[in-house]
Amino acid sequence: MTHDTAQSTKPRVVLLGLGAMGTALARTWLAAGYPVTVWNRTAAKAEPLRGLGADVAVTAAEAVAAGRLVVTCLFDDASLEEALDGADLHGRDLVDLTTGTPGQADTRAVWAEKRGARFLSGGMMAIPPMIGVPDAGGYVFYSGPREVFDQHASTLAAPLGVRFAGTRPGAAALYDIALLSAMHGMLAGITHAFALVRGEEMPTKEFAGLLTSWLTAMASATDLMAEQIDSGDYSRGVVSNLAMQVAGNRALAVTAEEQGVDFRLLAPYSELLEERLAQGFAEEDGTGALELLVKGS
Amino acid sequence: MTHDTAQSTKPRVVLLGLGAMGTALARTWLAAGYPVTVWNRTAAKAEPLRGLGADVAVTAAEAVAAGRLVVTCLFDDASLEEALDGADLHGRDLVDLTTGTPGQADTRAVWAEKRGARFLSGGMMAIPPMIGVPDAGGYVFYSGPREVFDQHASTLAAPLGVRFAGTRPGAAALYDIALLSAMHGMLAGITHAFALVRGEEMPTKEFAGLLTSWLTAMASATDLMAEQIDSGDYSRGVVSNLAMQVAGNRALAVTAEEQGVDFRLLAPYSELLEERLAQGFAEEDGTGALELLVKGS
Numbered sequence: 001m002t003h004d005t006a007q008s009t010k011p012r013v014v015l016l017g018l019g020a021m022g023t024a025l026a027r028t029w030l031a032a033g034y035p036v037t038v039w040n041r042t043a044a045k046a047e048p049l050r051g052l053g054a055d056v057a058v059t060a061a062e063a064v065a066a067g068r069l070v071v072t073c074l075f076d077d078a079s080l081e082e083a084l085d086g087a088d089l090h091g092r093d094l095v096d097l098t099t100g101t102p103g104q105a106d107t108r109a110v111w112a113e114k115r116g117a118r119f120l121s122g123g124m125m126a127i128p129p130m131i132g133v134p135d136a137g138g139y140v141f142y143s144g145p146r147e148v149f150d151q152h153a154s155t156l157a158a159p160l161g162v163r164f165a166g167t168r169p170g171a172a173a174l175y176d177i178a179l180l181s182a183m184h185g186m187l188a189g190i191t192h193a194f195a196l197v198r199g200e201e202m203p204t205k206e207f208a209g210l211l212t213s214w215l216t217a218m219a220s221a222t223d224l225m226a227e228q229i230d231s232g233d234y235s236r237g238v239v240s241n242l243a244m245q246v247a248g249n250r251a252l253a254v255t256a257e258e259q260g261v262d263f264r265l266l267a268p269y270s271e272l273l274e275e276r277l278a279q280g281f282a283e284e285d286g287t288g289a290l291e292l293l294v295k296g297s
Numbered sequence: 298m299t300h301d302t303a304q305s306t307k308p309r310v311v312l313l314g315l316g317a318m319g320t321a322l323a324r325t326w327l328a329a330g331y332p333v334t335v336w337n338r339t340a341a342k343a344e345p346l347r348g349l350g351a352d353v354a355v356t357a358a359e360a361v362a363a364g365r366l367v368v369t370c371l372f373d374d375a376s377l378e379e380a381l382d383g384a385d386l387h388g389r390d391l392v393d394l395t396t397g398t399p400g401q402a403d404t405r406a407v408w409a410e411k412r413g414a415r416f417l418s419g420g421m422m423a424i425p426p427m428i429g430v431p432d433a434g435g436y437v438f439y440s441g442p443r444e445v446f447d448q449h450a451s452t453l454a455a456p457l458g459v460r461f462a463g464t465r466p467g468a469a470a471l472y473d474i475a476l477l478s479a480m481h482g483m484l485a486g487i488t489h490a491f492a493l494v495r496g497e498e499m500p501t502k503e504f505a506g507l508l509t510s511w512l513t514a515m516a517s518a519t520d521l522m523a524e525q526i527d528s529g530d531y532s533r534g535v536v537s538n539l540a541m542q543v544a545g546n547r548a549l550a551v552t553a554e555e556q557g558v559d560f561r562l563l564a565p566y567s568e569l570l571e572e573r574l575a576q577g578f579a580e581e582d583g584t585g586a587l588e589l590l591v592k593g594s
Contacts, residue, residue, distance in 0.1 A: 101548050103555045137514055166498035177552045178490040179511045185486015186512055188566035189479040190519055194526055195590040196475045201463035208523035212516045214476045215483055217434055219512040222487060226505035229491055239424055251398050255474045258400045260592040268561045269485035293492040295557040
């Protein structure tokens, strides 16, 4: 009885796309007592969910007809257009978790609105094992009309934390990709570091622990960088100024050469700081170099 | 009385070089009750320390004559050679905290041994405000003969944590620079990320907090990477394989283009992963790309 009552007060979730991510989402909504309608291009993937109480639609259009909140978790933006080709989106709230670029989300929002739907774009900062595990720290950025986000926030929060990224449809994808970009840089640095010490005495595992501690301690530098960016004063709170940083970076290049490691992953940032120094910003922090990355600024 | 007794049981520290780092070290040793002899090329910098109980030597040679443990914290490796030109190093334990490359430390060790000294090289993972503040997490890598490290470890641990990096003289500088290199990559990624979101709706400070949390969570990837490197099995424990990573990286480049941000800082790592993929390692993790960085392997 309790279960039925709970179901009746929770809105139906229509979920299109049952890859690893979509399947994990469906399971969590079902476990939390939400009525769920699923559809997947390869129908066999839906069967295990039917056993857990999901309604399985034969076509995407049939699924979309089953409820107002339509969550898509497909291969890419083109798959979304293909899947929804024959569906009637009028009165629907389309929440797209398909991975794409900010520009794709901006365009998709216009497309959805033309078809009578309200559109939220999502950017997932999680991998499937984090879904439904609140302590795992996974969350999803959402962007689009604030009122659509507010209306569905509690439903969307069942599988993963939610965070509003902005009203621009592309904001969720943008912040998602900005975090991934920062990680990309970190992984480049870590890969270079492991290459430098390969074959040395310290056990690799021990060095890995030192790397994690060091990067964790240094990651909090983002706070000061944000202050510098917001104020436009890149010399604010500087500990090691650009002249010192550039001098220190030479040791990184020389050490790579000594150890027989290609410096290609780190060279562009060293060069960017040197360019900024050559422009006369010796007393600034390295943060100011971002001015050189932004085209036309 | 207690203070005098403590002093008499603690070995004298001779410290050459009173920049921000050397001065902070001298203050901590004095505060901990060590007898300290200091020297600096510009003598005026020694005066405040005299007031705190330090003995001030007029020449580096005179300082070196005052005690067995000689700690150098100079501008660069050339300054060290210049400062110690006329000093008698026989029977001395030279602990060099001057920033340099692993190769410089290896060469300096031979030089010191020829002059009758035992040589430890240090690599400082700290900035001056961390000195004497155990909770700040700063430490120093030391490398060289293990027995020399063991003999002086408790003295060296007074201002900052100590960590033995290996018997190769250059190991301390190498691990220091390896950690700085990883940070260099992370800062490149962070700079790119801030450039991407400049002018968007979310407050910069809020994004900074998300960056720190995300990078902190992802920094623990080093553990799995170490296992992959040690085993030579780069497909061990893979979550997102190289084929998926390379596909995902395209979104990073496209987004940078959309946002008008130069992709130069991140391009080389993307290209390295693509090269590795082209070699047929689609099922591996990205870690295997380090094989392409190590020359002649």
